[in-house]
Amino acid sequence: MIRLHETIRVARSAADSYRYLVDFSTCEQWDPGVYRARKLTPGAPQVGGEFEVTVRMFGRRTTLSYRITDLAANAHIALEMQGAGIRSSETIRFEENSAGETTIDYRADFSLSGALGASEIAMKPVFKRIGRKAVAGLREALTIRTEPPRQSWVSYAADRSMLLAAPGFTERGYLALDDKAHSEFMDDRVVVVTGATSGIGEAIAAEYARLGASVVLVGRDADKLAASRQRVQDFAGGEKTRIHTEQADLLDVAATTALGSRLVEKFAKIDVLVNNAGALFxxxxxxxxGFERSLAINLVAPFVLTETLMPALLAADARVVNMSSGGMYLQPLVLDDLNFENETFSGNKAYARAKRGLVALTRHWARRYGDAGVNFNAMHPGWVATPGVTESLPGFDKVMGRMLRDARMGADTAVWLGAARAARNCQGEFFLDRTPHPTAVLPNTAVRPSDAQTLYGWLRNETGIEVHGVG
Structure with a gap:
């Protein structure tokens, strides 16, 4: 038998620490040895709840099964684990002191069998090293940072070359992150996510719901919205009444305006808006x-919804997160042909130009509304395996295969931008993996502030949306 005992102290309450750990699938956020963790038992964690944890062990991925055997709220968690040639009994205890700090005590007994059992003596220091790294990762995950991130010179140089930056768009980029934690809870906050019935959007909504936010899922199909609402509930636990759905066709200006009006009437404050809905035609x-469809869904709809929601966003000192794409780097903003009618149509170009416009609009919004308290940032989710990518870019999906990120990896930065205190100090930036990146690297693709102002005015005139007189 191999016994581990590690203790850490964190500047968080016992309630926060317990809440973060009781859903043991968060171990993928803090244990560097975990590739992916999944809660198998829907809803709130409870005794008997099961988790599937995929770990990197001895050069390959192995799946372990965890089960909660005992719980005492804010005091302790007990689990049993079994996998190929390994079993364990593990306990995590929480004790809060008068200063509000919590000591977390981790103990585990591992039993090895088969080839692992035959080398138990050699395995003992390996397991102890793994345990120390995991607990150190947990301490980091529960540490709240306030300083905004900065891009390294190495990363900046890779961006300027584009080719060197490409591997970071795959799952390698996400897995290389030092900090993957989402431990800053969002109780009493309202988050609106468009395009939330599958893929990245649903993953974004699910993580916000796990953090305690009231989440509004926006989609076009009522049946898909209902199914997504159930999946988000299964993932997050908590009360289902915190998960709302709103049906709207974002290709239609009137429908998008009506959606915004309904939300403002329903919620006096909206803390986070994630403009995630998008499509490639x-x-x-x-x-x-009268808008080209890629332009309509990827640029016009975010403009209309954001401006319509502005009273509720201003009331909350909100954060707006706009979903862009790495394809943006390859295209300029063509102001005199936004509807793509003066040259041979390319769906990939139209999509990339609309996303380029959204990033330019993000910076304009930051200048216009930033002093009034609303934060605007755009982001690139990396190359993600989603139903939309499979349908729109089947060749890309086939070639990239297992190197693509899954939806939860793609969702990570959108959640961080809306939840983390460190992100509060960022304004008008373009992010990949929680790090700001340049918005243009090729000649003639940068958008001047005057061009962004022209785009804003065009959108205002063409949609007839009333904007707010600040800035």
Missing amino acids: HEHALTDD
Whole structure:
């Protein structure tokens, strides 16, 4: 038998620490040996709840099964684990002192069998090293940072070359993150996520719900919204009444405006808006409002919804997160042909140009509304395996295969931008993996502030949306 005992102290309450750890699938956020963890038992964690944890062990991935055997709120968690040639009994205890700090005591007894059992003596220092790294990662995960991140010179140089930056768009980039934690809870906050019925959007909504926020899922299909609401509830636990759905076709300006009006009437304050909905169309067509479809869903809709929600956003000192794409780097903003009617249509180009416009609009919004307390940032989720990518870019999906990120990896930065105190100090930036990156690296793709102002005015005039007179 191998016995581990590690103790750490964190500047968090016992309630916070217990709440973060009782959903043991968060171990993927703090244990460097864990690739992916999944809660198998839907809803709030409870005795008998099961988790599937995929770890990197001896050069390969192995799946372990965890089960909660005992719980005492804010005091202790007991688990049993079994996998190929390994079993354990583990306890995590919490004790808060008068200063509000919590001592976390971790103990584990491991039993090895088969090939592992035959080398138990050699395995003992390996397990102790793994345990120390995991507990050190937990201490970091429960540490709240307030300083905004900075891009390193190495990362900046890679961005300027583009080719060297590409591997960071795969899951390698996410897995290399030092900090993957989401431990800053969002009770009493309201988060609106568009495009939330699958893929990255649903993953964003699920993580915000796990942090305690009231989440509004926005989608076009009522049945898909209902199914997504249940999956978010299964993932997050908590009360299902905190998960709301709103049906709207964001290709339609009137429908998007009506959605914003409903939300402002329902919520006096909206703390986070994630403009995630997007699509890539391979054939040129105009919406009933006269916008090319990629432009309509990827740029016009975020403009209309954000401006319509502005009273509730200003009331909350909110954060707005705009979902962009790495394809943006390859295209300029073509102001005299936003509807892509003066050259041979390319769905990939139209999508990238709309996303370029959204990033430019993000910086304009930051200048316009930043002093009034609303934070605006854009982000790139990396190359993610989603139903949308499979449908729109089947060749890319096939070639990249297992190197693509999953939806939760793609969602990470969008959640961090809305939840983390450190992100509160960022304004008008473009992020990948919680780090600001340049918005343009190729000649003639940078957007001047005057061009962004022109785009804003065009959107205002073409949609007829009333904007707010600040800045």
